[in-house]
């Protein structure tokens with residue numbers, strides 16, 4: 001079974017995707033890490049993440065980078081959001097994601113275009129969302145636990161800028177697939193959101 005989990009930044013989709021993977025015994029891919037690795041690789045080479053050619057060079061990143069904590073930083077997220085707008089970058093990362101989704105037994109992938117582009121054939125699709133204020137609070141707390149230093153207003157501005165770039169770009173913009181179930185986690189605890197996600201996947205399985 002392929003489970004596609006999409007949604008905006010800090011909506012909780014990664015938390016839900018990991019929990020679904022554990023629950024169903026499936027491998028999980030956080031596709032945002034791929035874009036973050038491209039962004040960090042461009043910055044380390046002294047390039048401009050907004051430049052298509054520099055961004056394409058960044059796609060040849062060292063796989064060891066995927067385990068580097070630097071990918072969790074705000075600057076990596078911002079660079080990822082810039083490189084991900086280039087169609088050439090999305091194309092370069094496409095096969096790797098499709099191969100992961102297509103492995104025997106299935107997989108759980110989370111990102112922005114899993115249900116629409118990477119695995120439109122997924123048996124279950126969730127579009128996880130939350131209000132921008134709640135998402136900024138969650139990201140702020142997460143950054144604080146990593147050492148902090150980023151003011152709340154800057155975190156909020158980054159969430160809004162990321163939403164705008166991710167939804168407005170022409171290449172694979174963030175949007176809910178027509179056959180995806182909406183899961184708003186604004187007023188849900190992590191446990192409640194995970195239980196709701198499992199219930200939605202079970203309902204899709206029963207429909208098949």
Ligand SMILES: Nc1ncnc2c1ncn2[C@@H]1O[C@H](COP(=O)(O)OP(=O)(O)OP(=O)(O)O)[C@@H](O)[C@H]1O
Pocket residue numbers: 007008009010011012013014015016032138139142185188189190191193
């Ligand atoms: N329902 C929830 N209630 C409270 N906190 C939550 C909830 N879901 C996730 N969180 C917390 O919010 C933060 C962001 O969650 P998560 O990483 O799952 O979001 P995401 O959508 O995958 O973000 P990104 O797009 O940046 O990868 C984490 O610190 C996580 O523990």
Ligand SMILES: Nc1ccn([C@@H]2O[C@H](COP(=O)(O)O)[C@@H](O)[C@H]2O)c(=O)n1
Pocket residue numbers: 009010031032033035036077080081082084085110111112113114162166
């Ligand atoms: N399938 C995806 C995944 C991510 N992106 C872009 O990368 C940025 C970072 O992603 P996180 O999930 O780790 O926050 C994100 O803002 C997107 O711009 C993408 O385009 N497609």
